[in-house]
Amino acid sequence: MRLTLHRALCISNSNEADALIDFDRIVKGIRQAPASAALLSFALFIVMDFAIRVGSSWHKEPDMLTFDTPYRSRAYWAIKDFLQQKSPPDILLIGPSDVAAALTRSEATYLNRRVEEMTTHRSQYLEKKLRDLDSPYKSTSSLAIPGEMPSDTYFLFNTLVKNKKPQVIFLSFTPRNLCDATFGAPANTDIFKVLSKLGGLKDYQLSCRSSFWERVDYMFSQACSVYDHKWELTTWQHHLAHAMLGQSFDFSRFIGPDSIRKMSLLELPEDFGLGESITHPYDPKNAEYLSNINEYRQRYKRFNRKLFDQQLAFFKQFCRSCQSEGVQLVVGNSPITQENKQLLPKPIYNLCISEASKAVRESGGTWVDLDRPDVFQHDDFYDSVHLNGKGGLKYFDLISSIVGNRSFLATKKSQGL
Numbered sequence: 544m545r546l547t548l549h550r551a552l553c554i555s556n557s558n559e560a561d562a563l564i565d566f567d568r569i570v571k572g573i574r575q576a577p578a579s580a581a582l583l584s585f586a587l588f589i590v591m592d593f594a595i596r597v598g599s600s601w602h603k604e605p606d607m608l609t610f611d612t613p614y615r616s617r618a619y620w621a622i623k624d625f626l627q628q629k630s631p632p633d634i635l636l637i638g639p640s641d642v643a644a645a646l647t648r649s650e651a652t653y654l655n656r657r658v659e660e661m662t663t664h665r666s667q668y669l670e671k672k673l674r675d676l677d678s679p680y681k682s683t684s685s686l687a688i689p690g691e692m693p694s695d696t697y698f699l700f701n702t703l704v705k706n707k708k709p710q711v712i713f714l715s716f717t718p719r720n721l722c723d724a725t726f727g728a729p730a731n732t733d734i735f736k737v738l739s740k741l742g743g744l745k746d747y748q749l750s751c752r753s754s755f756w757e758r759v760d761y762m763f764s765q766a767c768s769v770y771d772h773k774w775e776l777t778t779w780q781h782h783l784a785h786a787m788l789g790q791s792f793d794f795s796r797f798i799g800p801d802s803i804r805k806m807s808l809l810e811l812p813e814d815f816g817l818g819e820s821i822t823h824p825y826d827p828k829n830a831e832y833l834s835n836i837n838e839y840r841q842r843y844k845r846f847n848r849k850l851f852d853q854q855l856a857f858f859k860q861f862c863r864s865c866q867s868e869g870v871q872l873v874v875g876n877s878p879i880t881q882e883n884k885q886l887l888p889k890p891i892y893n894l895c896i897s898e899a900s901k902a903v904r905e906s907g908g909t910w911v912d913l914d915r916p917d918v919f920q921h922d923d924f925y926d927s928v929h930l931n932g933k934g935g936l937k938y939f940d941l942i943s944s945i946v947g948n949r950s951f952l953a954t955k956k957s958q959g960l
Contacts, residue, residue, distance in 0.1 A: 620664075620815070622737055635709040650663055693855070694857040715875055719928075721899070723842050728754075836886070843886045871909075
C-alpha cells in the first residue's frame with residue numbers, strides 16, 4: 544500500500560524524495576491523531592445513519608417509483624412504466640424474454656420502424672387484432688422481463704399487479720422457467736431487488752436468500768440505513784459528478800462501447816440507457832439467426848429438483864393469486880426450436896409441461912399450447928427460443944384468437960371469472 548501511494552504521489556511531484564517526505568508526514572499525522580477523532584467519526588456516521596433512516600421513513604411514495612437508482616435495468620424500465628400508467632390495462636403480458644422479444648420485434652415489424660426496447664411495453668399490433676375481432680379488451684401492457692422466473696412473476700403480481708388489476712393476464716411459459724441450472728436464488732434477481740425498494744417483499748427477504756452470508760448481508764442492511772440505501776447514495780454521487788462536469792452532456796443517453804459494457808457487467812448490475820437497445824423491423828432479405836445453443840446447454844446441464852419444486856411452488860401461488868383476485872389467467876407454452884428442445888431430456892420436458900399445465904387448470908386458468916410446428920417454422924426464430932419479427936406477429940395472432948374469442952369470454956363469464 545505504501546508503494547502504491549508513493550507512486551501516486553510521484554505522478555504529481557517530479558521530485559521523488561520530496562514525495563516520499565510528504566508521504567511520511569501523512570503517515571505520521573495519522574498516527575498522532577487523537578483517539579477522539581475516531582470517536583467523532585463514528586458519532587458523525589451514527590448521526591448520518593439516523594438522518595437517512597428518518598428521511599426515508601418520511602418520504603414513502605413507492606407507487607411512482609420515486610427512489611433513484613444508479614442502474615437502470617430492464618426491470619427498472621418495465622416496472623417504472625407500469626407504475627406510471629394511470630389505469631390498468633385490459634390485457635397484461637408477463638413472462639421472460641420469449642414474450643418480451645416477441646413484443647418488441649413484432650412491434651418494430653408492424654410499425655415498420657425501429658423501436659426502443661426499454662420503453663416499449665405495449666403491443667399496438669395485439670390491440671389492432673383485438674379491434675378486428677371486436678373484443679371488449681382494448682388496451683395492453685407488458686411486464687415481461689428477460690430472465691424472469693416464476694418467483695419473479697409472483698412477486699410482480701403481489702407487489703404491483705393486484706393493486707392495478709388487468710382483466711386478463713397472459714403468461715408465457717417455457718421449460719427453462721422451472722429448470723434453469725444457472726439460476727441462483729430468488730433474491731438475486733434484479734426484479735427482486737427493484738421490488739424490494741418498493742417495500743413489497745419484506746416477508747420473503749430471508750427465505751429467498753440461499754446462503755448464510757446473504758442473510759447476514761440483508762440483516763446488516765436493516766441495521767444500517769447507510770448500507771441499505773447504497774443505491775441512492777451511489778446515485779447522489781453520480782448526480783454530483785455530472786453537476787461538476789457541467790450540463791452540456793446528456794449522460795442518460797450515453798451509449799458505451801460493447802467492450803466496456805461487457806467489462807462493467809462483471810462488477811455492476813445491468814444498466815441500459817435510452818437508445819442503447821434498439822429493435823429493427825424484420826427484413827426477410829437480411830434475416831439473421833444467432834445460435835444460443837451453448838448458453839442453453841449450460842441452463843439445461845443438470846436438473847435441480849430443489850429448484851424445480853421451489854419455482855413450481857411460486858408458479859402455483861401466482862395461479863392461485865390470479866384466481867383469488869378475479870383475474871383471468873391464460874398461460875401459453877411458447878414455441879421453441881427442436882434443437883433447443885432436444886437439449887432437455889424428454890422426461891424432464893414432459894414433467895415441466897405436465898406440472899405447469901396442471902397448476903393452471905386447477906386454479907381455473909386456461910392453458911394453451913403455442914409450440915405448434917404447423918404455425919412456427921425455423922425461419923420464424925431469431926435464435927433457438929426467441930422469435931423474430933415475422934414469428935412475433937404469428938405469436939400475437941394466436942394470442943388474439945384465444946383471448947379475443949367470444950366463446951372463451953363466455954366460458955370465463957359462466958365460471959364467474
